[in-house]
Amino acid sequence: MTIKDVAEYSGVSVSSVSRVLNDHPDVSDQVRARVLEAVQALHYVPNNSARDLSRAQTDAIGVIVRGAGNPFFTPIIHAVEKEILQAGYSMEIHQISADEDELAAGASLARAKRLKGMILLGGEFDYTPDKVAVLNIPFVCCSYTNSFGTLDKNTYSSVSIDDEAEAYRAVRYLTDRGHRKIAILLGAVDDRSISELRYKGYCRALQEAAIPEDPSLVEEIDYYDMHVAYEGIQRLLERRQDLTAIFAVADTMGVAALKALHDAGRQVPEDCSVISIDGLPMSNFTIPTLTTLEQPKDELAVEAVSRLIRVLEGKGKNGHLYLQTSLREGGSVGPCHR
Amino acid sequence: MTIKDVAEYSGVSVSSVSRVLNDHPDVSDQVRARVLEAVQALHYVPNNSARDLSRAQTDAIGVIVRGAGNPFFTPIIHAVEKEILQAGYSMEIHQISADEDELAAGASLARAKRLKGMILLGGEFDYTPDKVAVLNIPFVCCSYTNSFGTLDKNTYSSVSIDDEAEAYRAVRYLTDRGHRKIAILLGAVDDRSISELRYKGYCRALQEAAIPEDPSLVEEIDYYDMHVAYEGIQRLLERRQDLTAIFAVADTMGVAALKALHDAGRQVPEDCSVISIDGLPMSNFTIPTLTTLEQPKDELAVEAVSRLIRVLEGKGKNGHLYLQTSLREGGSVGPCHR
DNA sequence: TTGAAAGCGCTAACAT
DNA sequence: ATGTTAGCGCTTTCAA
Numbered sequence: 001m002t003i004k005d006v007a008e009y010s011g012v013s014v015s016s017v018s019r020v021l022n023d024h025p026d027v028s029d030q031v032r033a034r035v036l037e038a039v040q041a042l043h044y045v046p047n048n049s050a051r052d053l054s055r056a057q058t059d060a061i062g063v064i065v066r067g068a069g070n071p072f073f074t075p076i077i078h079a080v081e082k083e084i085l086q087a088g089y090s091m092e093i094h095q096i097s098a099d100e101d102e103l104a105a106g107a108s109l110a111r112a113k114r115l116k117g118m119i120l121l122g123g124e125f126d127y128t129p130d131k132v133a134v135l136n137i138p139f140v141c142c143s144y145t146n147s148f149g150t151l152d153k154n155t156y157s158s159v160s161i162d163d164e165a166e167a168y169r170a171v172r173y174l175t176d177r178g179h180r181k182i183a184i185l186l187g188a189v190d191d192r193s194i195s196e197l198r199y200k201g202y203c204r205a206l207q208e209a210a211i212p213e214d215p216s217l218v219e220e221i222d223y224y225d226m227h228v229a230y231e232g233i234q235r236l237l238e239r240r241q242d243l244t245a246i247f248a249v250a251d252t253m254g255v256a257a258l259k260a261l262h263d264a265g266r267q268v269p270e271d272c273s274v275i276s277i278d279g280l281p282m283s284n285f286t287i288p289t290l291t292t293l294e295q296p297k298d299e300l301a302v303e304a305v306s307r308l309i310r311v312l313e314g315k316g317k318n319g320h321l322y323l324q325t326s327l328r329e330g331g332s333v334g335p336c337h338r
Numbered sequence: 339m340t341i342k343d344v345a346e347y348s349g350v351s352v353s354s355v356s357r358v359l360n361d362h363p364d365v366s367d368q369v370r371a372r373v374l375e376a377v378q379a380l381h382y383v384p385n386n387s388a389r390d391l392s393r394a395q396t397d398a399i400g401v402i403v404r405g406a407g408n409p410f411f412t413p414i415i416h417a418v419e420k421e422i423l424q425a426g427y428s429m430e431i432h433q434i435s436a437d438e439d440e441l442a443a444g445a446s447l448a449r450a451k452r453l454k455g456m457i458l459l460g461g462e463f464d465y466t467p468d469k470v471a472v473l474n475i476p477f478v479c480c481s482y483t484n485s486f487g488t489l490d491k492n493t494y495s496s497v498s499i500d501d502e503a504e505a506y507r508a509v510r511y512l513t514d515r516g517h518r519k520i521a522i523l524l525g526a527v528d529d530r531s532i533s534e535l536r537y538k539g540y541c542r543a544l545q546e547a548a549i550p551e552d553p554s555l556v557e558e559i560d561y562y563d564m565h566v567a568y569e570g571i572q573r574l575l576e577r578r579q580d581l582t583a584i585f586a587v588a589d590t591m592g593v594a595a596l597k598a599l600h601d602a603g604r605q606v607p608e609d610c611s612v613i614s615i616d617g618l619p620m621s622n623f624t625i626p627t628l629t630t631l632e633q634p635k636d637e638l639a640v641e642a643v644s645r646l647i648r649v650l651e652g653k654g655k656n657g658h659l660y661l662q663t664s665l666r667e668g669g670s671v672g673p674c675h676r
Numbered sequence: 677t678t679g680a681a682a683g684c685g686c687t688a689a690c691a692t
Numbered sequence: 693a694t695g696t697t698a699g700c701g702c703t704t705t706c707a708a
Contacts, residue, residue, distance in 0.1 A: 001449075001474075002701055002702085003701065012678080012679085013679045013680075014680095014702080014703095015679060015681095015703080015704080016677085016678060016679075018702070018703060018704080019677095019678090019703095026677055026678085027677070027678085028678085043445075043471045043472045045445045045446055045449050046449070047700085047702070048387070048449065048451075048702095049387040049388070049391040049451070049452075049700085049701080050387070050391050050684090050701030050702040050703090051701080051703075052684090053387040053686085053701080054684050054703040055684085055702080055703060055704090068412070069412035069416075071409065074406070075407075077406065077407070078407075093433065095433065104383075108384075108386060109386075111383045113386075113387070133381050134383060136339075226619060227622075230623070255620065255623050259623040259624075259625060262625050281564060282564070282620050284565075285564055285568070285594055285596070285624075286597075286623075286624070286625070287597060287624070340684090340686085341685065341686060341687095342686095350694075351694065351695045352685090352687095352695085353688080353695060353696075353697095354693085354694060354695075356687060356688085357694090360687080364693055365693070365694085369694080384685080384686075385684085385686070387684085387685080388684070388687090388700090389685080390700090391684090391685080391687090391699095391700045391701065391702085392685075392686045392687040392688080393700080449701095
């Protein structure tokens with residue numbers, strides 16, 4: 001079932017069929033009707049590969065989502081899509097798992113779909129010029145930036161929060177309320193990624209409050225998985241019965257912390273406070289509501305798209321933007337009673 | 339940057355380059371090395387469209403996920419992917435939003451990627467032979483079936499739970515504990531989809547317990563959105579202060595119900611019980627843990643893939659499988675005290 | 677307004 | 693083991 005079949009069936013040439021399918025103006029109503037009828041009758045659907053291959057260029061912007069299933073990205077994806085369509089571009093989205101290489105995936109998608117530009121939703125923090133070279137179209141990192149890499153700032157854009165500063169703010173929120181035994185739940189203190197940055201912010205806040213760092217208050221877990229986080233909290237609670245607050249570097253971990261504390265017989269926030277970063281939908285529905293620094297997901301998306309398009313249209317240069325989170329005060333943080 | 343450039347750069351023919359790129363055995367180490375070097379140097383990435391277009395046929399199975407961001411699908415997607423790869427096929431996944439047409443999306447993907455078969459994760463329950471005609475490859479509906487449609491059972495496969503029966507089971511779980519004022523939270527009682535089926539099961543359980551149906555205990559909400567569900571529960575609680583149990587047709591709604599009840603000063607399960615269907619990861623972390631009928635997500639995925647492949651390889655025919663949920667007893671259901 | 681034909685970049689016979 | 697070449701299905705000049 002190809003365009004040729006449709007042409008034969010309707011008794012016109014393939015080019016006429018193509019014109020009808022692509023809404024070209026100069027086709028007679030008669031031909032148009034016959035072609036559409038044939039399409040209907042034959043259940044014809046154009047082959048995208050062939051289409052993309054022959055089209056000079058598309059107006060497609062690629063979106064690579066790394067960490068499929070991460071609820072943090074869901075609203076961002078929606079906002080990104082809306083912005084892209086509104087600007088008159090089309091979107092090609094591709095989800096990969098957290099252990100895949102977003103640059104390779106992006107490069108492949110870029111060529112496959114003749115993309116004009118790309119938005120990376122989640123990725124490594126340590127790109128090198130060599131690594132990104134495969135991606136020979138403008139791109140913007142959304143929700144992260146190249147903190148540990150060696151990329152020339154002019155060769156890409158980014159829109160993210162300042163992880164170190166926001167982590168500092170979260171922990172500061174705890175120290176301001178008198179907490180001193182503050183645990184942190186994260187991936188790894190030296191993951192060259194988000195956990196490392198947020199750990200730095202944690203340390204700075206402690207330092208400023210003259211609280212010595214204490215390794216036994218640091219719980220590293222392999223994965224941003226709620227069960228694993230739950231177990232991490234359990235270990236933490238066994239080890240340090242005296243802790244009064246927990247900073248979870250992501251809401252998923254915060255939610256798990258709430259549960260682990262409850263199951264261990266600790267009241268939140270009376271016995272132990274919990275704060276995290278992200279502002280996931282579900283953290284609005286925990287009991288108590290999780291106190292979290294909500295990432296400006298909509299703005300993250302809007303800025304990423306508009307900046308990319310500005311670069312694509314030659315109206316602007318690459319740049320880097322830090323957005324601020326907004327504190328969403330739930331009921332999971334209280335003053336320190338000990 | 340095409341295969342031709344790589345060929346010229348490395349001083350071999352395009353077919354040699356193609357061979358290297360596709361891991362064909364009969365290429366000399368010398369040529370292989372030269373080609374790989376050129377690929378590296380030129381940052382060459384093959385154009386997928388061209389590749390797909392020229393390849394006689396792929397071994398790709400398509401997966402259409404309808405309702406991007408629905409946490410219910412996340413683990414299923416993972417399991418599906420694992421199964422597909424394990425069976426020696428490749429996967430093409432495409433996520434669409436809940437208001438898009440999965441058949442059109444599937445048909446497009448099928449032709450674009452020359453798919454051998456397709457797995458539909460979520461979709462309408464009322465297909466007609468005409469509507470599915472565009473999809474001229476074997477397909478299996480995963481997590482739903484064609485309850486309201488007119489499809490010939492031999493033309494497709496499905497793997498799902500029996501929505502009516504499982505809803506009956508959930509409500510029966512409540513009536514068995516003495517509950518009689520049981521509310522239901524759903525999309526619409528006549529949505530020709532999942533809500534309608536589960537509503538039927540709800541009615542049957544009530545009938546069996548000689549409880550008259552009461553419209554004021556039915557709360558219809560537009561969307562499977564937690565905030566909307568929360569508001570729905572609020573309306574319900576205002577309207578019917580006397581209700582003692584809630585059946586939410588999805589875990590997301592159940593989580594919201596827990597919160598709404600808590601905020602309204604009702605203890606769960608002492609004052610009001612909550613049960614739902616799905617078994618989402620997050621419902622393990624609510625307080626109390628949500629009692630839910632857990633869908634066998636892994637089995638759903640495994641069966642969908644294996645049945646599809648059996649059909650593809652001519653080793654089996656289309657068929658329809660109902661799997662059973664497993665009761666996950668949390669702490670959200672108790673005996674009726676009133 | 678329509679049709680013929682030249683690619684788009686790649687793979688897979690078919691030669692050599 | 694390597695090169696030549698004919699398509700894959702479509703869009704898009706270029707003629708008519």
